[in-house]
Amino acid sequence: MVISPDRKDFFAVFHIIGRLSLFLSLCMVIPLGVAFFFKESSPFYDYLIGILVTASVGFLLSIVFPLKKEVGWQHSFFIVSLGWLVASLLGAVPFFLSHHWLSFLDAWFESMSGFATTGLVLVQDLDHLAHSHNVWRHLTMFLGGQGIILATISLVRSAGSANIGLYVSEGRQEKIFPNVIATARFIWQVSFVYMILGTTALTVVLYSQGIELSKSIVHAFCLFMAAFDTGGFAPQAQNIAYYHSFSIEILTLILMILGAMNFNLHFWVWNKDKREIFKNFEVKIFLFTILIFTIVLYWAMQGNPAVRMFRKGFYQLISAHTGCGFTNLAYGELDREQPIMAAILIMAMGIGGGMCSTTGGIKLLRLGFIFKAVVGEIKKAVMPFKAIYKERYHHLKDSVIEERYIKEAFIITTFYVFTYMLGGLLGLGQGSVIHSFFESFSAAANVGLSVGITNPGMPTYLKLTYIVQMWMGRLEFLSIFIALGYVFSLFKK
Amino acid sequence: MKYVVIVGCGQTGRNLALELSQSHNVVVIDKDKQALDVLGESFNGKTVVGDALNVEILESAGIQEAHALILLTGNDNFNLVIGKVARRKYGVEKVVLQVYEVKKKKLFSEEGLIIVNRTYLLVEVFKKCIL
Amino acid sequence: MRFLIFIFMISVSIPGYSQTLKDILENFDTYHERTVEVTGEVIGESIKDPGGGYWLNILDEGINLGIFVSDPALIKKITFFGSYRVRGDKVRIIGTFYKRSPEHLERHISADSLFILEKGSARPDEVSIEKREAVIGLAGVCILLWIIHLFKLYYGRKNKTN
Numbered sequence: 189m190v191i192s193p194d195r196k197d198f199f200a201v202f203h204i205i206g207r208l209s210l211f212l213s214l215c216m217v218i219p220l221g222v223a224f225f226f227k228e229s230s231p232f233y234d235y236l237i238g239i240l241v242t243a244s245v246g247f248l249l250s251i252v253f254p255l256k257k258e259v260g261w262q263h264s265f266f267i268v269s270l271g272w273l274v275a276s277l278l279g280a281v282p283f284f285l286s287h288h289w290l291s292f293l294d295a296w297f298e299s300m301s302g303f304a305t306t307g308l309v310l311v312q313d314l315d316h317l318a319h320s321h322n323v324w325r326h327l328t329m330f331l332g333g334q335g336i337i338l339a340t341i342s343l344v345r346s347a348g349s350a351n352i353g354l355y356v357s358e359g360r361q362e363k364i365f366p367n368v369i370a371t372a373r374f375i376w377q378v379s380f381v382y383m384i385l386g387t388t389a390l391t392v393v394l395y396s397q398g399i400e401l402s403k404s405i406v407h408a409f410c411l412f413m414a415a416f417d418t419g420g421f422a423p424q425a426q427n428i429a430y431y432h433s434f435s436i437e438i439l440t441l442i443l444m445i446l447g448a449m450n451f452n453l454h455f456w457v458w459n460k461d462k463r464e465i466f467k468n469f470e471v472k473i474f475l476f477t478i479l480i481f482t483i484v485l486y487w488a489m490q491g492n493p494a495v496r497m498f499r500k501g502f503y504q505l506i507s508a509h510t511g512c513g514f515t516n517l518a519y520g521e522l523d524r525e526q527p528i529m530a531a532i533l534i535m536a537m538g539i540g541g542g543m544c545s546t547t548g549g550i551k552l553l554r555l556g557f558i559f560k561a562v563v564g565e566i567k568k569a570v571m572p573f574k575a576i577y578k579e580r581y582h583h584l585k586d587s588v589i590e591e592r593y594i595k596e597a598f599i600i601t602t603f604y605v606f607t608y609m610l611g612g613l614l615g616l617g618q619g620s621v622i623h624s625f626f627e628s629f630s631a632a633a634n635v636g637l638s639v640g641i642t643n644p645g646m647p648t649y650l651k652l653t654y655i656v657q658m659w660m661g662r663l664e665f666l667s668i669f670i671a672l673g674y675v676f677s678l679f680k681k
Numbered sequence: 682m683k684y685v686v687i688v689g690c691g692q693t694g695r696n697l698a699l700e701l702s703q704s705h706n707v708v709v710i711d712k713d714k715q716a717l718d719v720l721g722e723s724f725n726g727k728t729v730v731g732d733a734l735n736v737e738i739l740e741s742a743g744i745q746e747a748h749a750l751i752l753l754t755g756n757d758n759f760n761l762v763i764g765k766v767a768r769r770k771y772g773v774e775k776v777v778l779q780v781y782e783v784k785k786k787k788l789f790s791e792e793g794l795i796i797v798n799r800t801y802l803l804v805e806v807f808k809k810c811i812l
Numbered sequence: 813m814r815f816l817i818f819i820f821m822i823s824v825s826i827p828g829y830s831q832t833l834k835d836i837l838e839n840f841d842t843y844h845e846r847t848v849e850v851t852g853e854v855i856g857e858s859i860k861d862p863g864g865g866y867w868l869n870i871l872d873e874g875i876n877l878g879i880f881v882s883d884p885a886l887i888k889k890i891t892f893f894g895s896y897r898v899r900g901d902k903v904r905i906i907g908t909f910y911k912r913s914p915e916h917l918e919r920h921i922s923a924d925s926l927f928i929l930e931k932g933s934a935r936p937d938e939v940s941i942e943k944r945e946a947v948i949g950l951a952g953v954c955i956l957l958w959i960i961h962l963f964k965l966y967y968g969r970k971n972k973t974n
Contacts, residue, residue, distance in 0.1 A: 228897075229937050229938070230937050233939045233944070233947060234943070237946055240947065240953075243954050243957075244950065244957055247954070247960070250964075251960055251961055254964065260722065260723050315855040315876070315895075316855075316894060316899075317896060318896040366702070366707055366725075366726040366743075367707065370682050397859045397860045398857060398859055403857075424876075425876050426878070429918065430856065430876075432859060432861060432867040432878055432880075432920075433862075434862075435862075493917070496917045499917055500917065516918065517918075517919070518837060518918065518919035519875050519876065520837040521840075521919055524840075
């Protein structure tokens with residue numbers, strides 16, 4: 189039976205989008221407050237307008253589309269897909285008004301880059317951007333990152349035994365708390381604690397370097413949100429290179445890794461068994477891939493002092509693998525790297541971090557399943573004909589890899605790879621072949637490292653391509669396809 | 682927010698689960714998967730398919746964290762056994778059981794278990810309605 | 813001393829002698845460990861390096877680079893650092909460019925001398941008439957919609973209790 193939506197379903201979806209818009213307008217009060225504190229008059233008005241436009245849209249949607257039906261899981265896909273789209277468009281309004289972006293398209297690009305925790309930028313003259321605008325840029329990453337964790341955990345839970353195959357659907361065993369509200373609360377609590385610790389540590393370092401206290405705090409907040417939500421925006425044009433600080437690099441490194449960890453893992457380590465870190469499947473895969481990449485990195489960077497290999501090579505590698513996108517390289521340094529470096533960064537970006545985290549890419553668990561599936565097939569070939577064999581793995585608890593997990597892993601991986609490739613092909617002509625693919629991987633895996641192809645002068649079609657890639661990569665395709673499916677079925681009637 | 686484990690997903694169990702899950706952490710255990718499916722896709726809690734007499738199943742339902750255990754297996758003896766285990770081994774604060782044969786009342790109350798007997802309940806409710 | 817400065821200024825003003833940051837960073841191998849002369853706006857602030865010395869960040873036509881300055885006297889010359897409301901001092905820096913160096917590991921210029929070419933100034937922060945009008949107009953629209961929304965909620969509740 190195909191679930192076909194009716195008017196009431198669409199009303200429910202749009203109504204919720206309306207509520208989301210109202211929430212978004214509340215969030216804009218934060219940059220408004222920052223503008224007030226720093227006496228930034230023009231940006232203050234930009235945010236007033238932003239709040240009024242967003243709130244008006246919110247009220248309008250709630251009025252025109254009253255809630256007549258209960259919101260269920262089948263609506264979630266639509267809500268999530270549309271939500272990101274609407275949020276990025278509304279979030280772009282203050283940016284556009286600031287005149288730091290060439291066009292509304294550029295502003296939308298930046299906004300989507302924020303909500304999708306990517307980090308590719310089209311901003312102009314970032315060093316002269318007001319504090320309030322910078323805070324909003326980073327806040328979008330925080331909202332997008334926290335939002336995706338919530339969405340993943342609740343979507344996965346609700347999809348339940350439906351054969352959409354979202355991997356953890358079988359046992360709601362791994363869920364943090366049975367009640368989704370309790371789970372959401374836990375996520376916020378953990379994020380809040382990390383925020384306090386991270387921001388304080390960053391503030392201390394920045395202040396000790398001679399940066400004025402109020403600016404230190406603003407920058408610390410921004411860097412925290414960009415690091416923990418593996419986004420990659422930074423308040424200055426040189427990204428992390430601006431600070432010239434080993435301490436900042438170490439702190440952001442820790443935060444990036446924390447942010448790329450599966451939130452279920454955070455929960456397990458906090459509340460249950462700390463040794464899970466050593467037993468966990470995803471952690472093992474991450475260590476494995478990092479080891480391989482580091483070995484290649486070491487070989488490629490021969491002749492460099494060890495500290496440089498760490499600060500420039502390893503830092504960049506972790507930044508790529510966790511999907512953050514921070515860089516401490518100067519202009520022209522990344523794109524002229526040797527091809528072998530570009531290659532490992534591309535692969536690291538493509539793989540990404542843990543499931544149920546803010547990272548992007550194919551994700552570690554899926555990679556692990558694919559690997560085990562291949563190993564399993566080989567073993568099966570050697571075994572007696574009728575033996576039923578399933579590979580085992582340990583993720584929070586010992587489990588068996590079911591066929592449908594493998595199916596899901598392959599399907600989603602295919603989508604990602606296809607998107608990576610398509611974006612790469614579309615970008616040919618803007619740079620070398622390897623650069624074009626680099627940029628495409630960066631967009632679709634929500635990383636944010638750039639070899640220079642992303643710039644205000646790039647062709648419109650490519651800007652749109654990357655926007656779509658960032659959007660699809662963030663939502664892992666399925667939500668969007670299901671939403672599109674619903675729309676088509678409506679037209680079919 | 683309390684952590685509640687419900688054993689038995691019949692009509693009563695299901696209604697309890699749906700109601701409690703709105704504001705508490707609820708886990709429902711039942712041997713029959715189809716009984717659990719009736720809870721629906723949007724059930725805001727966890728389900729465990731298995732026999733609650735099995736300690737592993739109880740633990741996977743998180744009985745160690747449970748504040749309350751509600752036993753609706755339909756079988757008084759099972760309810761008693763699981764209830765005892767919950768109190769003695771896991772120290773669950775509140776264990777509530779639905780009991781058919783009130784003769785066993787003494788046994789239950791010794792363990793600190795809370796009994797609910799349908800007939801008795803109905804009698805009390807009807808009394809209140811009339812008087 | 814003055815004679816030396818005179819000769820220096822003459823040699824420095826010979827065309828083709830100074831480079832843009834873009835030049836240098838696109839040809840980093842050529843300029844590695846060579847004396848360069850760049851101009852740019854100082855942005856942000858001076859940042860203390862834990863190992864001694866300071867960092868400056870300059871902006872030259874959209875390209876940034878870090879400048880390492882060991883002599884604090886040079887830093888003291890700067891009055892304005894670029895930010896939202898300030899256009900920073902335009903400086904000329906002469907020093908050695910490193911694509912990478914054993915002490916500082918990153919691509920930078922180690923400054924030997926720093927001259928202020930142009931003092932910084934304030935950047936405008938005016939609110940245009942259009943924005944003010946937009947706020948008033950939108951506020952009106954928004955409040956209207958809010959009232960309608962509240963009414964709908966109120967009537968919705970009334971109907972439910974009926």
